[in-house]
Amino acid sequence: MxxxxxxxxxxxxxxxxxxxxxxxxxxxxxxxxxxxxxxxxxxxxxxxxxxxxxxxxxxxxSRALDVDRVQESSDGTRKLVLRTHDGAVLEAVLIPEERRNTLCISTQVGCPLACSFCATGALGFTRNLTTAEIVDQVCRAREVIDAAPALAGEEERLSNIVFMGMGEPLLNLPNVLESIRILTDPKAFGMAPRRITVSTAGVVPKIRPLLEVGPINLAVSLHAVRDEVRDVLVPINQKFPLQVLLDTLRNEELISRRRPVFFEYTLMKGVNDSLEDARLLPELLRGIPSKLNVIPMNPHPDAPYEAPDRDVIDRFTAALHEGGLRVTLRRNRGADIDAACGQLAAREVRSERAKGS
Ligand code: SF4
Missing domain, CATH: 1.10.150.530 (DNA polymerase; domain 1)
Incomplete structure (x- = not known):
C-alpha cells in the first residue's frame, strides 16, 4: 500500500x-x-x-479527505462535511470572527467517551483519524477560505485551530501530536503554537505528554462542579474524578498565567446552572491559572438538555465574576446548521447508516 x-x-x-x-x-x-x-x-x-x-x-x-459539502450558517459559520477514503464522514467547522478565522477540527470518527449532552458521543466510536486526515481538514478549510472572498480578505486566512470537533484528542495522541508538529513547523503550515488549542474531557495521564509538544493551549471540558453530576455528563469522570483532574492541573508546571487552562462549561437548565454551582466553581479552580468559557447548551435531539433562561445565565456568570474568575460568555455559533459538537456529522453519519441498512 x-x-x-x-x-x-x-x-x-x-x-x-x-x-x-x-x-x-x-x-x-x-x-x-x-x-x-x-x-x-x-x-x-x-x-x-x-x-x-x-x-x-x-x-x-497526498490527499486524505474530500469535501462532501459545505453548509453556511446565517452567522457566517461554515460546516465542512468531509469523507475519508474508506467512506467515514467527519466534520470541521470554520468560524469567522472579527479579523480572524478559527477552524474547529475532529480527531476521531465518533467518540468512545459518550458524554451525555453530545451528539458525537451518541454515535459511538468507529476509529481514530490518521495524521493526514487531521491535517487535511486544515487543507480543505483553506480552500474554502480562498474560494470565499469575504473570508480570504480577513487579516489572517486561518488564524486559530481548535481540536474540539468529533472525538477525544487525547485518545488519539500520537496522531494529534504529529499533526501539531506539521501545523507549527515553519516549513509546513508555520502556525504559532499559541494559536492552537487542544481540548480534553479529562484523560489525565495524557495531559503532560500533550503539553510537552510545545506551548499550545489546553482546554478542559469541565461542565460540572460535583462528581455525581459530572459522572453523568462526562462519564470519564468516573475514572478520573474532579479532584484527580484538577489536582493534576494545579500541580502541572507547564501551566502558568501565561499559559492558562481554558475550562469549558456548557450551561444546562436545571442540571449545572444553580447559583451554588457558580459559587463553588472559583473554589474548585483555585490555584489553577485559568479562563472559563461559559456556553449555553445548544439543544439537539440526541440529548435531554436545554439552555437556561437568559436571566439565569446572567446571574450565573455574574456570580463567577464576583468569585474572581476570568469568564467569557460564548455565543453558540452556527446553531441553525447544527454546528455544535459534532451535530452535523451526527446527522450525516446517521443518514449514511440508514442508506446502508
Ligand atoms: S463532548 Fe467530546 S469527549 Fe465527550 S463524547 Fe462528545 S466528542 Fe467525545
Whole structure:
C-alpha cells in the first residue's frame, strides 16, 4: 500500500526519504508544496525532477479527505462535511470572527467517551483519524477560505485551530501530536503554537505528554462542579474524578498565567446552572491559572438538555465574576446548521447508516 505524505512530520519525512534513497532536502520542498502552496499533485511540484515526481505519484498519496459539502450558517459559520477514503464522514467547522478565522477540527470518527449532552458521543466510536486526515481538514478549510472572498480578505486566512470537533484528542495522541508538529513547523503550515488549542474531557495521564509538544493551549471540558453530576455528563469522570483532574492541573508546571487552562462549561437548565454551582466553581479552580468559557447548551435531539433562561445565565456568570474568575460568555455559533459538537456529522453519519441498512 502506498504511504501518505501528510502522515509524516517534516523530520520523519526527511528520514523516510533518506531510507528510500531520496535526498532529505526534497522533503522540505514537498512540504512547501503541500502546506504552503496547497499543491497536492506531485506532477505539479515543478522544482522536483521528473523521475522523483513520477515516483512520488506512484508510491505516495497526498490527499486524505474530500469535501462532501459545505453548509453556511446565517452567522457566517461554515460546516465542512468531509469523507475519508474508506467512506467515514467527519466534520470541521470554520468560524469567522472579527479579523480572524478559527477552524474547529475532529480527531476521531465518533467518540468512545459518550458524554451525555453530545451528539458525537451518541454515535459511538468507529476509529481514530490518521495524521493526514487531521491535517487535511486544515487543507480543505483553506480552500474554502480562498474560494470565499469575504473570508480570504480577513487579516489572517486561518488564524486559530481548535481540536474540539468529533472525538477525544487525547485518545488519539500520537496522531494529534504529529499533526501539531506539521501545523507549527515553519516549513509546513508555520502556525504559532499559541494559536492552537487542544481540548480534553479529562484523560489525565495524557495531559503532560500533550503539553510537552510545545506551548499550545489546553482546554478542559469541565461542565460540572460535583462528581455525581459530572459522572453523568462526562462519564470519564468516573475514572478520573474532579479532584484527580484538577489536582493534576494545579500541580502541572507547564501551566502558568501565561499559559492558562481554558475550562469549558456548557450551561444546562436545571442540571449545572444553580447559583451554588457558580459559587463553588472559583473554589474548585483555585490555584489553577485559568479562563472559563461559559456556553449555553445548544439543544439537539440526541440529548435531554436545554439552555437556561437568559436571566439565569446572567446571574450565573455574574456570580463567577464576583468569585474572581476570568469568564467569557460564548455565543453558540452556527446553531441553525447544527454546528455544535459534532451535530452535523451526527446527522450525516446517521443518514449514511440508514442508506446502508
Ligand atoms: S463532548 Fe467530546 S469527549 Fe465527550 S463524547 Fe462528545 S466528542 Fe467525545
Amino acid at each position: 502506498s504511504s501518505q505524505l501528510k502522515d509524516f512530520s517534516l523530520a520523519r519525512l526527511r528520514d523516510d526519504f533518506a531510507l528510500r534513497g531520496i535526498a532529505r532536502y526534497r522533503a522540505d520542498q514537498v512540504a512547501g508544496w503541500l502546506y504552503q502552496h496547497g499543491v497536492e499533485d506531485p506532477m505539479a511540484m515543478t522544482n522536483l525532477d521528473l523521475p522523483l515526481r513520477e515516483r512520488l505519484a506512484s508510491e505516495w498519496q
